[in-house]
Amino acid sequence: MKIVAVCSLLMAILVGCGAKGDSYDNIMSKKTLVVGVSADYPPFEFHKTINGKDEIVGFDIDLANEIAKDLGVEMKIEDMKFESLIGALNSDKLDMVISGMDPDPERAKAVDFSDPYYVAEAGVIVRAADKDKYKTPEDLKGKKIGVQKGSTFEKVVTQIPEAQPELLSKVSDLVLALESNRIEAVIVEKPVAKAYASNRPELEMSDAVLQPASDGYVIGFRKGSPKMVEAANKTIARLKSEGKLDEFITKATQMAEEQ
Numbered sequence: 001m002k003i004v005a006v007c008s009l010l011m012a013i014l015v016g017c018g019a020k021g022d023s024y025d026n027i028m029s030k031k032t033l034v035v036g037v038s039a040d041y042p043p044f045e046f047h048k049t050i051n052g053k054d055e056i057v058g059f060d061i062d063l064a065n066e067i068a069k070d071l072g073v074e075m076k077i078e079d080m081k082f083e084s085l086i087g088a089l090n091s092d093k094l095d096m097v098i099s100g101m102d103p104d105p106e107r108a109k110a111v112d113f114s115d116p117y118y119v120a121e122a123g124v125i126v127r128a129a130d131k132d133k134y135k136t137p138e139d140l141k142g143k144k145i146g147v148q149k150g151s152t153f154e155k156v157v158t159q160i161p162e163a164q165p166e167l168l169s170k171v172s173d174l175v176l177a178l179e180s181n182r183i184e185a186v187i188v189e190k191p192v193a194k195a196y197a198s199n200r201p202e203l204e205m206s207d208a209v210l211q212p213a214s215d216g217y218v219i220g221f222r223k224g225s226p227k228m229v230e231a232a233n234k235t236i237a238r239l240k241s242e243g244k245l246d247e248f249i250t251k252a253t254q255m256a257e258e259q
């Protein structure tokens with residue numbers, strides 16, 4: 001009896017896992033693409049009030065829209081903490097993660113990646129009053145540096161000697177901590193640093209140069225989804241050849257700066 005019970009349990013688990021398959025098939029059968037973002041990252045994904053309504057907009061959203069359009073399905077956006085995105089993908093709450101995400105070996109174990117679609121360098125936000133004081137990574141030696149939890153900047157921050165990382169889930173909270181003198185700098189990517197600085201006179205992008213985390217942002221899909229990866233890569237290639245990605249980034253940057 002026991003053996004039978006254990007075997008059927010094992011079978012259930014195995015079938016449960018096997019049944020997942022390529023997420024392409026799942027998306028096509030429910031005719032919806034559920035997209036996970038951490039909407040704290042202008043110009044890539046951010047909240048904006050449009051005609052009195054709170055909307056999530058940005059470069060990544062435009063790209064996700066095109067992928068949904070090419071598949072012929074509806075798109076639904078889920079806003080969550082950056083560090084929760086990959087877990088939500090693996091527990092089937094999401095079909096794809098697009099969030100200014102760099103590929104790294106650890107993430108590669110958990111998700112399938114698209115081709116890179118945008119190359120961003122690291123950028124450091126400081127208080128405008130400190131711009132001349134904090135010009136290089138050495139100038140920030142031993143300081144409290146804000147970094148988004150679960151981001152590749154947890155590693156990048158070690159380029160600052162003896163940095164004391166302050167980890168928070170939302171970039172907007174890191175920016176508040178910087179404004180209230182609780183930390184000395186926030187590491188994000190350059191377009192994001194510029195977007196925050198352009199909306200807040202008390203903040204500036206520092207001249208400090210840090211090595212980027214990767215050769216470009218990628219989209220994440222559930223592991224074992226080669227068909228879905230191929231479909232997304234086709235859309236990315238089409239948009240690149242049509243010059244649309246450049247158009248999207250210009251438009252998103254403008255929207256982010258006129259917040």
Ligand code: ARG
Nearest residue numbers: 038041099100101102151152
């Ligand atoms: N590029 C960094 C990473 O991959 C940070 C991305 C943060 N994205 C966001 N939407 N807050 O970890």
